[in-house]
Amino acid sequence: MTKITLYLAVAISLLAVKVSAQNDLTFEVKVKLIANKIDAITKEEKAALKIELEEVNKELEAGTISKAQADDKKLQLAEVRSKNIETRIGQAQEELKDLVKQKVDGKLKESKNQYFSIVIKRDSIRKVRGESRTTSQFVFAAGVNNLVTDGAVAGSDYRYWGSHFYEWGVTSNTRLFKSDNLLHLKYGVSVMYNNLRPTDGRYFVANGNQTDLEYSSVNLKDSRFRNVYVTAPVHLEFDFTKTKTNAEGKKLFRTHESVRFGIGGYAGFRVKSKQITKFSDNGHDVTIKEKGGFNTNDFIYGVSTYIGYGETSLYLKYDLNPLFKDNALKQNNISLGVRFDLN
Incomplete structure (x- = not known):
């Protein structure tokens, strides 16, 4: 394909997307x-x-x-x-x-130009992307969150389905070998939100350098403890997407189109901690928000892995350092959920 032909294809693709953007974007x-x-x-x-x-x-x-x-x-x-x-x-x-x-609700229209705009885009613009060794993705993950105590999550003091995490960020994905598409280095920046909801109407109280779970004197409707971190995740990713060849016989190394497996870790720092408690007082709903350190570690580091197909995968992460600095009982955060890597 000549440069003029490629430029023309890209121009046609952009024009098609612009036209469809009026009302018919998928x-x-x-x-x-x-x-x-x-x-x-x-x-x-x-x-x-x-x-x-x-x-x-x-x-x-x-x-x-x-x-x-x-x-x-x-x-x-x-x-x-x-x-x-x-x-x-x-x-x-x-x-x-x-x-x-x-x-x-079925209110989105099917694009009248869908074949024209999307197929042209895949066959022209993605060829250019397929020639690059480094691509970028927007990452979003969400799922359940808890603390590991004495090597186990069983018998936890925190609600299994009520405690959750979510994470979003951007990553770069670099193919490690020039002519092989299997190994990639994936690195970037993420914001992690880890939430814990204690059971039995309890909440966190900082007693000196210890942070304890204590029973509330009022009937709590909800008790949630949130820690927010900015982290730098790094993974070695195995991408089994098959290498394709264009009309000129040139290899195109696409990603996120087959089975993927990643293993690595992350490190970062705590941005804030917040505890939210809700209860009723004389018929009035009361919400209390407490910000503070709660003796949590200011820094975080851990290991993580994911496996899936295409842009969707099952995601597991585990903090190697405990949530609280000096508590006699060491408890480490663990999260399991679904992760989306969107090109």
Whole structure:
């Protein structure tokens, strides 16, 4: 295929997508557009945070602030950027929820140009992507969350289905060998939300350097403890997507089209901890939100793995360090759920 032909194919594809965008975009394409928006928000806030952290480092080098002050300032900046991301992503998530509702209600039209726009896109634009050794994905994961105590989750003090986690982020996926598509290095940045809901109307109380579960003096309707982290996950990924060949006999190394298996880990820092309790008082619903450290570890590191087909996989992650710093009983967070890697 000549360059002129390729450019023409891409131009036709973009024109087709633009035309169909008026009213006839498919559900899948609209989801991709929202994912791209979330990706752009994350990159923008991350770039802004990087600049701010560099300014703090300059202050530290100049001696205008101490090391402890610099660390505190960095944590505050990271928390602000995390809140910005959470707010802006929340708006995009509402768009996604509305889109899913429209899909369920059958209000989305089938694209009249579906064959033209999508097939042209797959046969032209994806060929260009298939020639690149590094691709990027938006990652979203959600599932159940709990603590491992004495090597087991059985008999947990936390609700199995009420305790949950979710994670979102962006990753780069680099093919390790020039002419083989099996091994990839997957790396990026993620925001993790780990939630715990204690059983029997209990909640967390910080007693000195110990954090204990205690029974509430009022009948709690809900008790939830949330920890938010910014992490850098790294995985070695085995992708069994078959190599394809274009009309010119050139190999195209596509990803996320067959069985995939990843193994690796993550490391990062805690952005915030929050406990939410709900109860009734004289006929009034009361919600109390407590922010604080609760003696949790400021840093997090662990191992994770996933296996699946295409863009969907089963996902497991386990923290190697305990949730609380100095508790006599060491408890490590574990999460199991579904993960989506969207190209």
